Amino acid sequence: MATKSKPTASKQTDTKTSTKKSETETPQTKDAPAKDQFGCREGSQAARINAALSTTKGKTYVEIAAETNAKVNSVTSHLRRLQGLGLLTVEEGKVKIAK
DSSP, X not given: OOOOOOOOOOOOOOXXXXXXXXXXXXXXXXXXXXXXXXXXXXXXXXXXXXXXXXXXXXXXHHHHHHHHTOOHHHHHHHHHHHHHTTOEEEETTEEEEOO
């Protein structure tokens, strides 16, 4: 009983030439998006929440959520992150920017 060997498939190399960018072309760079004072991208929900904050008058999470059209949970989460970074202070249940 003779064992049959499998025919070996030879790989054909692709002879297509790749097109390279010419050295005179410069890659286009995108401008970095504008950021607010806390480092959040302008126009984002986080930036709207940041814009609603004040250094003089404290606001509650609910007031900020109503002003920015955001969910209270989103506002709470974002502001707790800023508070953890030491950027906000909470006094009597109201949040304001740390000086």
